[in-house]
Amino acid sequence: MTSSISKGCHSLAWEMQIGSHQPLCKWLQDRRDRVLTHAELQHYPMVAQALTQSVVILDTIDNMVGDGESLWLETNGGPAQS
16 A cells, blocks of 8 residues: 555655654554545645655755754754754
8 A cells, every 4th residue: 555655755755754753654554454535545645745845945944054954953853053
């Protein structure tokens, strides 16, 4: 199931981690061993698109800051800026 539903998913969304979790993988794991509803099948690509856009926005912000530190890492438990 995971491979067929994630085929059309952008790799940025699939690989994105929040804390120690990959949200799309976690979403599918939470629905393991059952048939997804029509609403869930419509919801999944919207979540993937939102995650992809989030990665692009976070990368843009990091590039604008330009000091080599990642704001994304800082907000997710990474090294804080001094």
